[in-house]
Amino acid sequence: MSGTVLWFIVVAGGPLILLLVIVYVLLTRRRRGPAERRESDRAVERLYQKEDD
Numbered sequence: 001m002s003g004t005v006l007w008f009i010v011v012a013g014g015p016l017i018l019l020l021v022i023v024y025v026l027l028t029r030r031r032r033g034p035a036e037r038r039e040s041d042r043a044v045e046r047l048y049q050k051e052d053d
Contacts, residue, residue, distance in 0.1 A: 032040070
């Protein structure tokens, strides 16, 4: 494999791999439902109240 081909693979492949990773993360990110958000908010409020005591 010549240096030019290897350099092309690095230059073209690096951003392509990065793009694929970003797309994968965006597609597999789990979104919280309304019940989970409410429970999370309640837990945060309890922590803040505990900290004030």
